[in-house]
Structure formats: C-alpha cells, structure tokens
Amino acid sequence: MKPADGFTLSCPIPIAEYPTVLLAHGGGGKLTRALIEHMFLPLFRNPQLEQLHDGAVLELAGTKLAFTTDSYVVHPLIFPGGDIGQLAVNGTVNDLAMCGARPLSLSASFIIEEGLPMETLWHIVQSMQHAAAAAGVAIVTGDTKVVDRGKGDGLFINTAGVGIVAPHVSIAPGNVRPGDVVLLSGDIGRHGIAIMAVREGLAFESVIESDCAPLAGLVAALLDAGIALHCLRDLTRGGLASALVEIAETAQVHIAVDERIIPVTDDVQGACEILGLDPLYVANEGRFVAFVAPADAGRALEIMQTHPPGAGAARIGSVAEDPAGLVTMTSKIGASRIVSLLSGEQLPRIC
C-alpha cells in the first residue's frame, strides 16, 4: 500500500516483528498496550486520552461530561448468566461509573453478519433493553450495518455512553497516591470461566455464571457517602492483574496486594486449574477495584458489602511510593512476587 500525501510517519510498531495484527493485540495485555502507547496515543494525543482511563471526562459549559465506548465481540453470543446485549449495556454503564459519572444515555450500533437468526437478534435487543432499564439509562441513538456471510461472526455491538460527573469528583489513575487502600468488589474470574466453559464444552457440578452486572448504583452510593475515591477500574479483559499493573504504571506507585484475601470461588478455582488459567488474569464484567483514602476505607467497604454486586467486597492491599510502577503480590504460600501484564492472549473474545 502506497502512503497518501502527508502520511510520512513510519509505522511505530516494528513491522519485522509484527507484520500483521494478532489476536493478542486485542487481549488487553502487553500487545494491546503497545498499540495504544505507540500508535493511538502519540497520533491522537490530547489530555483526555492521556489519562488512560475507562472513559474521557470533558468540560462542557461548566458541566463535566464522561464519554466512553466499547465494542463487544464476545463468542458465543449467549452464555451462562448473560449475552452480548446485556454485556454491551453493562460494560459501558460500568466504564462511565469508573469515571465517577452518573450514566445517562447510550448509543447502540450493530454489525450483523448476514444469516443471523432474526430471533437471536430479537433476544439480544430485548436483553439490552432490560439491562438499560435496570441501569437507569436510555438508548438514544444507534446504527445498523449488515456484512456478508463469512465477513463477521453473528453479531458485534458497539455502545458508547455519556454521563454526568459531579463538580467535586475527580477519579483517574493519576490520582492514586501512597497510603491508598485497594478494595475489590467481589470474587473474580466468573465471567471469563463462564465463557470458556461453554466454548470448551466443560461441565462442572454447577453451572458457572458470568458476573455481568451494572456497577453504577454501587459507585453512586460510595460517592453519595462522600468517600474519597481516587481511582476506580472495572476488571474486564486482562482481569485484576492487568487493571492493577496499568494503574501502578500510570500513577507511578507501588501496589501491594495479598492473594490470600482475593476472593475466588471454589468452582472458578477448579476450572482455572483444569484450563491452565490464573484467575488474576481472567475477565470479569461486574467487578471493580477502588483506590480509597485510608481514613475512608472501612466505611467504603461497608457500603460496598451492602450492595448486591459488592456483597463479596474485600480489602486486598495498599499503595506505597516505591518501587514505582510495580505491582507485587503476597502469594498463598506467603512469598512475594511481581505481577505483570500477560504478553500473549489468554482468553480471546471474552467481551
């Protein structure tokens, strides 16, 4: 391909090493990070994007507006505990909540593969409406495209969302500071394992269901109580480990967590052992970490535990100054290890 006029920059991803895009470039690990840091960020450079948060917060005529987007390509479309429609609504609602915003309106854009059963589409669209009603948001604008058979995979959905951030609220990775307490909203790994179990045809004693849930109500309760929230991050692709590493790197702090306190259900733990996965890296769709000022940590934990999606919340660690940019974890046998981003693809198309 010949570059057009003015396209003089050479590709910032080493072509010799990565001549084409790999599945792992979308996995939420090191290669995704490389695309963002070397390709998107330098080119699109602006203060909102540089926050490297779940959404952008814009100042509009004195109002703080949160704006976020995600495309959903989960396979299969319908899985234990949810479907792509519910995921697409909750995922974007949660990204807004992670900015400290009250979600208001969503867009919904469908890329349908020719041949998708009409009743499947109908099921998923109904599911979106149920999820939107449950989260108190309206779907106000949309788009529908259809691609030829063999050029898609049933259905991809993009949702974007807007929400209002209260004037005094400022939640972003850059606000995390030494002394902060790390709270986790519940047990991890259920969404990823629910998907993998269906794909691999694994049957467990009880069906493992996705944790897919809207988190905006819980975040609003924390904000309403005046909790000093410094950063929130939902644990999607790449799981708890990737969320912590990204925040430690952006905030240039040391995050220390204790694996012995991180809740994982027995069935998820068992499934992870069978599948050779580490639950720390498995995707969730209804879990988040909160970085909270130490004085507020106890109260924040109580509030989380009284809300259904935070019933299993736990205090899993704290933030220190050095070594900056690093996440360490006390393992189950009491040893300390460094937690890093995965270099490969653990679970493709999990969301």
Place this chain on the structure above:
Amino acid sequence: MKPADGFTLSCPIPIAEYPTVLLAHGGGGKLTRALIEHMFLPLFRNPQLEQLHDGAVLELAGTKLAFTTDSYVVHPLIFPGGDIGQLAVNGTVNDLAMCGARPLSLSASFIIEEGLPMETLWHIVQSMQHAAAAAGVAIVTGDTKVVDRGKGDGLFINTAGVGIVAPHVSIAPGNVRPGDVVLLSGDIGRHGIAIMAVREGLAFESVIESDCAPLAGLVAALLDAGIALHCLRDLTRGGLASALVEIAETAQVHIAVDERIIPVTDDVQGACEILGLDPLYVANEGRFVAFVAPADAGRALEIMQTHPPGAGAARIGSVAEDPAGLVTMTSKIGASRIVSLLSGEQLPRIC
C-alpha cells in the same frame, strides 16, 4: 434458542418471511426501516430516538448536547478519495453537524480481523487523525478488539461523537413545514460510484473519487448567519431519495423536487448507466440537504456556494402540505413520479 425469563414478547419481524437477517437489512432502505420501526424503536422507546434523526440531542444542566454513533464496514478499506478511517471521522462529524451541533469529541473503536497488515492499520489511523484535525475534533476515548481470522473483514470502525447545540437551534425532521425550500449541497453519487468502480474493477476516463468531506464548517456558517434551518440530513446509505422519503414521512409533508436541477457529474451518470444504478439512491459522504424557510433560501444558497463542500449547491425543490408523507420528482422528460425507498439492497457495505 430458549427465551430467558421476562422475554415474553414475540419477534416483531415476521420470522416466516425473514428467518435471518439479510444484507438488505443494513442497506438503508425498506428493510432497515422495518428493523428500526418494529424492533428497536418500540423496545428502546424514548423522545430522542423517536426523532429518527442523525443523532440525539440531550438536555444536560442547561446545555444541549448532540450524541451520535455509526459503525463503518466499507469494503474496500481504502478507495479513491478516502479510506475507512477518514469516513469514520467525517461520517460522525457530519451526523453531529446535521443536528446543528458544533462537533467536539469523538470516540474510536476498532474491530480488527487477525491478520490485518499492521501498515494498513497505521495508514488508516493516520487518516483518522488527519480528518479529526481538519474537522477540529479530538479523539478522546477508544477501544480495540481483535477477532479471529475469517470472523471479520480486515477492519470495522465505530465512532461516536458529542457536540454542543446552541440554545436557539432546533433542527429535526419534525420541524420541516410547508413552504420550506430544499437545498442540496452539491453533485450526488460520487462516494457510491467510487466504491463500486473499485469493487467491480471498472476503469473510467478519469478516476471517480469519493466526495467524503466534513460538513460541520459549512453548517456552522449557515447557523452563524442566522439562517432559519429547519432540518438537515446528510445523504449516506440510500442516497438523496432515501433521505427525502424519510423526512417526508417523519414530518408528514409533501416534498417535491426537480430531477433536472439535481447535479450529477457526467462520469457518475455514465457509471450509473453501466452499473444499472439510479444516482438518486447512490451513497454520498459529503453531501446534505437543508430545509430552509423560504425568506432565507437565497442567502443560504449563497453561503453554501462559497464553502468548498457546498460549491455545487442547488435549490432542488420545496415542501407542500399534501399529499403528506410523499416525495415526488419532476423527471428529466418533465413527468412527475413518486420517489420511494428501495426494497432491496443497492450497494452493500458502502460505508
């Protein structure tokens, strides 16, 4: 598929007739309209969506915010006069402009097929940045997903956008009224023909280039001049004909246009004849119609003609009361005919 609890509604699209989604459901014609009217609209029902406009206008703490989204699935990714990246930026900028908004920020979400050449991605991302800079918008948030080889088609891009609508501005199909003058911003059909020529391997004397362009500057000039704009609509999928039919139906007015005044270049006309297409239905990506109060029409036309994307603007018709919901056209031989939505798919994956 077994419906989940609470999913008791039966599918509003007749399954016997349409057991699966067809390419034409995404073509911008009758079947797209049926999906929107029977499936999305009744389920998601809210005042913004019911406007059936290019975007939603939300009231936020005294500020009018326009919010819109589109997914782009154009094939091929790079074509004469543009590429999917430029299209994804201009398309959403234009949808905001059609709401009378000043575009501010975009999101960009990529669904990449494993195996896409890294340099193609780089070319397209650069093109997005060029287009964003030209339109004066920032890309503030995004997402990257990768799907397995054979489950996508190189690259799909979703952009959503937000913009500010001035307090006194109200532009929507429902505002069109009898007496309004219909202005068209330039010659039609170039985008669709540029794409089809590449796909079909047609060579013309000169290469036909897409008209892909940002329209927000031109719309801002009209608004700044105080022109009484009642409705704006860019002519994408389904072309001029579909835009007029949709507006006539929503506003319940009669729109009469004159084919003899509608600008079509000789090369586009010739290509349409070879391909068996009617330029009225061919997609554009840098053209719009404006419905303007008659007293302002002359001045509006002058302003349009002084801006590059409106250089070929023309006054193509007017609005009457009856027959409500109908578009009629005086043809080249002077006869009057009814213009309707296409029932099939004219040009799949044009945007």
